[in-house]
Amino acid sequence: xxxxxxxxxxxxxxxxxxxxxxxxxxxxxxxxxxxxxxxxxxxxxxxxxxxxxxxxxxxxxxxxxxxxxxxxxxxxxxxxxxxxxxxxxxxxxxxxxxxxxxxxxxxxxxxxxxxxxxxxxxxxxxxxxxxxxxxxxxxxxxxxxxxxxxxxxxxxxxxxxx
Amino acid sequence: xxxxxxxxxxxxxxxxxxxxxxxxxxxxxxxxxxxxxxxxxxxxxxxxxxxxxxxxxxxxxxxxxxxxxxxxxxxxxxxxxxxxxxxxxxxxxxxxxxxxxxxxxxxxxxxxxxxxxxxxxxxxxxxxxxxxxxxxxxxxxxxxxxxxxxxxxxxxxxxxxxxxxxxxxxxxxxxxxxxxxxxxxxxxxxxxxxxxxxxxxxxxxxxxxxxxxxxxxxxxxxxxxxxxxxxxxxxxxxxxxxxxxxxxxxxxxxxxxxxxxxxxxxxxxxxxxxxxxxxxxxxxxxxxxxxxxxxxxxxxxxxxxxxxxxxxxxxxxxxxxxxxxxxxxxxxxxxxxxxxxxxxxxxxxxxxxxxxxxxxxxxxxxxxxxxxxxxxxxxxxxxxxxxxxxxxxxxxxxxxxxxxxxxxxxxxxxxxxxxxxxxxxxxxxxxxxxxxxxxxxxxxxxxx
Numbered sequence: 252x253x254x255x256x257x258x259x260x261x262x263x264x265x266x267x268x269x270x271x272x273x274x275x276x277x278x279x280x281x282x283x284x285x286x287x288x289x290x291x292x293x294x295x296x297x298x299x300x301x302x303x304x305x306x307x308x309x310x311x312x313x314x315x316x317x318x319x320x321x322x323x324x325x326x327x328x329x330x331x332x333x334x335x336x337x338x339x340x341x342x343x344x345x346x347x348x349x350x351x352x353x354x355x356x357x358x359x360x361x362x363x364x365x366x367x368x369x370x371x372x373x374x375x376x377x378x379x380x381x382x383x384x385x386x387x388x389x390x391x392x393x394x395x396x397x398x399x400x401x402x403x404x405x406x407x408x409x410x411x412x413x
Numbered sequence: 414x415x416x417x418x419x420x421x422x423x424x425x426x427x428x429x430x431x432x433x434x435x436x437x438x439x440x441x442x443x444x445x446x447x448x449x450x451x452x453x454x455x456x457x458x459x460x461x462x463x464x465x466x467x468x469x470x471x472x473x474x475x476x477x478x479x480x481x482x483x484x485x486x487x488x489x490x491x492x493x494x495x496x497x498x499x500x501x502x503x504x505x506x507x508x509x510x511x512x513x514x515x516x517x518x519x520x521x522x523x524x525x526x527x528x529x530x531x532x533x534x535x536x537x538x539x540x541x542x543x544x545x546x547x548x549x550x551x552x553x554x555x556x557x558x559x560x561x562x563x564x565x566x567x568x569x570x571x572x573x574x575x576x577x578x579x580x581x582x583x584x585x586x587x588x589x590x591x592x593x594x595x596x597x598x599x600x601x602x603x604x605x606x607x608x609x610x611x612x613x614x615x616x617x618x619x620x621x622x623x624x625x626x627x628x629x630x631x632x633x634x635x636x637x638x639x640x641x642x643x644x645x646x647x648x649x650x651x652x653x654x655x656x657x658x659x660x661x662x663x664x665x666x667x668x669x670x671x672x673x674x675x676x677x678x679x680x681x682x683x684x685x686x687x688x689x690x691x692x693x694x695x696x697x698x699x700x701x702x703x704x705x706x707x708x709x710x711x712x713x714x715x716x717x718x719x720x721x722x723x724x725x726x727x728x729x730x731x732x733x734x735x736x737x738x739x740x741x742x743x744x745x746x747x748x749x750x751x752x753x754x755x756x757x758x759x760x761x762x763x764x765x766x767x768x769x770x771x772x773x774x775x776x777x778x779x780x781x782x783x784x785x786x787x788x789x790x791x792x793x794x795x796x797x798x799x800x801x802x803x804x805x806x807x808x809x810x811x812x813x814x815x816x817x818x819x820x821x822x823x824x825x826x827x828x829x830x831x832x833x834x835x836x837x838x839x840x841x842x843x844x845x846x847x848x849x850x851x852x853x854x855x856x857x858x859x860x861x
Contacts, residue, residue: 351443353567355566359819363818386855387828387853388855
């Protein structure tokens with residue numbers, strides 16, 4: 252259940268961050284118009300699906316990938332590995348390095364989504380936790396506290412209100 | 414991460430507590446290592462090929478190679494070895510028109526010849542391109558298909574293929590022990606990457622005669638390519654105890670034999686040591702992956718068409734320098750393999766990483782001198798046959814943009830952004846060390 256909730260929160264957060272955070276917005280601008288990806292846990296889920304709709308807006312598309320034209324599949328091999336990642340015991344890049352992830356799709360797109368996930372962690376979580384999960388925490392000059400907290404409030408509000 | 418204390422040779426002078434802190438072997442919570450390639454190594458290893466084929470239930474091999482290898486007379490050596498008295502094998506076909514960049518149309522054509530001539534196995538002789546082409550042909554003939562695209566990606570080849578024997582003619586790529594093949598579809602302008610444990614060759618044959626004629630300007634960068642495989646496997650995120658072991662021994666052999674081979678190309682013992690080092694480095698990076706040196710090297714190759722080994726030689730010291738705040742301990746440990754145990758023991762722990770990096774820079778200088786200027790030390794020194802500079806500064810933005818989409822960047826200990834890549838390229842172009850104050854240092858808390 253914890254992983255399901257985390258996936259839901261991350262999916263909704265990406266949708267909002269793509270509107271309010273310039274870095275996430277830029278990453279999605281570089282992706283194709285019909286881009287849809289899922290992040291899930293093997294072998295049978297749960298999953299969360301995010302992609303661009305027909306108007307080009309980034310949308311959280313629910314928890315069921317079936318029937319969708321998925322461009323990129325990011326699967327964490329096992330539930331144990333997913334718990335390691337979502338409890339920040341293991342960073343996303345270390346999980347990749349230890350082959351806990353399977354990326355099926357274009358590699359540059361997968362790396363773009365990894366950068367989005369890192370950014371979401373920076374926006375959602377306290378610095379002390381995020382530092383366990385990302386290689387580099389942004390400096391003040393890259394993300395000043397005022398912008399960070401305003402974006403964080405916007406993302407949390409967006410997660411709740413949609 | 415669990416730690417066990419392992420004392421490297423030459424540490425006897427330090428007190429126990431210091432040894433425990435300095436020499437920690439990191440055991441990841443989970444890792445995978447696989448290399449099921451049988452290696453035949455020796456000055457006359459080629460002569461063992463017929464026996465190896467018989468053990469694989471094969472008798473009609475096809476030789477896949479390129480014009481350069483054939484022109485150097487290396488295929489004659491293989492043919493001679495196959496005619497060994499009593500050998501029950503016949504070379505069914507020889508295909509020697511593999512291009513420098515493996516190509517899907519060539520793979521399709523060679524696969525058709527394989528079927529027509531009723532071959533039952535493949536002997537790949539050459540560097541990366543003939544090896545990748547042979548792996549591509551093997552996919553088509555074993556899966557009885559004509560569409561290579563179907564098998565593109567990770568793990569799509571999921572059954573045992575026909576016997577494949579790999580005979581490297583350069584000591585660099587390590588393709589004879591890797592599970593990957595890269596084949597270009599030039600018509601569609603895309604590169605197909607295939608990874609599967611079934612792409613590992615059955616046998617790797619390391620014979621000193623196969624690299625004896627490699628000229629210094631090729632021996633130097635291909636050797637530094639192997640050096641980069643080993644150094645990055647040892648210092649990047651995918652490292653594990655088995656890859657560490659193979660990487661360190663590879664570095665030791667390269668350090669002791671690369672300059673020697675460039676100075677004395679006919680020294681067969683050095684050539685065999687290099688072939689073994691490349692093989693070990695291949696095992697290491699195939700299981701531990703590589704980092705930003707390859708990220709930038711792949712990108713310079715893609716944008717400016719610079720040979721891979723040349724980029725590796727130049728960028729390796731920069732990659733280690735850039736990551737020093739993250740993997741300085743591991744870089745310091747490389748000094749043991751590079752300079753020997755006396756030098757390692759005599760160097761204070763804090764100075765080991767910088768000394769290892771300086772050692773690699775000095776090695777590039779020695780190779781440059783030994784190859785009479787034929788080994789580039791900086792990006793600005795790389796020229797084509799007409800003497801034209803191959804990496805203009807104007808290409809840096811394209812290179813950096815390509816770099817952040819390269820898969821190897823994930824395995825690099827420190828983040829590498831577009832601006833970071835530009836900074837490293839600038840320094841590598843000028844040939845000056847990185848200004849470490851300008852390197853952005855990431856979160857200290859992340860568990861590597």
